[in-house]
Amino acid sequence: MKNNKKADKSKKGIAIFAGIAAVLLVVAVVIVFIGKDKGENVSQNGNQTETVSSSVTDLVIPKSEVTETAKFYPLKAGSTNMEILAVKASDGSVRTAFNTCQVCNGSPKAYYKQQGDVLVCQNCGNRFKMDMVEQQRGGCNPVPIMKDEKTEDGVNITIPKELIEKNKELFTSNWKTQ
Known part of the structure; x- marks a missing residue:
């Protein structure tokens, strides 16, 4: 049972990390497009x-x-x-x-x-x-x-x-x- 709890915590940690990484990626893309000169x-x-x-x-x-x-x-x-x-x-x-x-x-x-x-x-x-x-x-x-x-x-x-x-x-x- 303890191993399952550790696995669940590990999966939640990975999911949270992936979510934060996705948000940061979206923010970075938005900053690049906003800062880019239209030419x-x-x-x-x-x-x-x-x-x-x-x-x-x-x-x-x-x-x-x-x-x-x-x-x-x-x-x-x-x-x-x-x-x-x-x-x-x-x-x-x-x-x-x-x-x-x-x-x-x-x-x-x-x-x-x-x-x-x-x-x-x-x-x-x-x-x-x-x-x-x-x-x-x-x-x-x-x-x-x-x-x-x-x-x-x-x-x-x-x-x-x-x-x-x-x-x-x-x-x-x-x-x-x-």
Whole structure:
């Protein structure tokens, strides 16, 4: 009789352990799915946007979709939200830049919106002509992605993932949150 009681206790212990393990497994699966990024990020700035995968890859911008209206490409490098802008200048060239202000960097409002033929910093209000995108470093303007930092063929402009990763520190954790 004592052996049966020991066997019953042992079976109950195993059952309780299995139940706890099952609950922990379910909790772990739920945490993984809740914490997992959905893989997309869409800009909320009112201008044209493009949905881009959240895992950092080369950004390929078809030249045919870039016009005089700035197009914004939201990206995510790790937990950092970023954005690249592309616009066609008056000379017909496609200009690119990281959509954050070099001077106001650190502010959640250090990004640009298009108003007419200018980009306006949402933090300080500086107005920046579209033709000046990618033309200078320093000052209150979008951080340029220069010709030697990207590749361009007749159809696409490719911004390498290494450049995107390298510049994620330009974007604060609270960028575009206010």
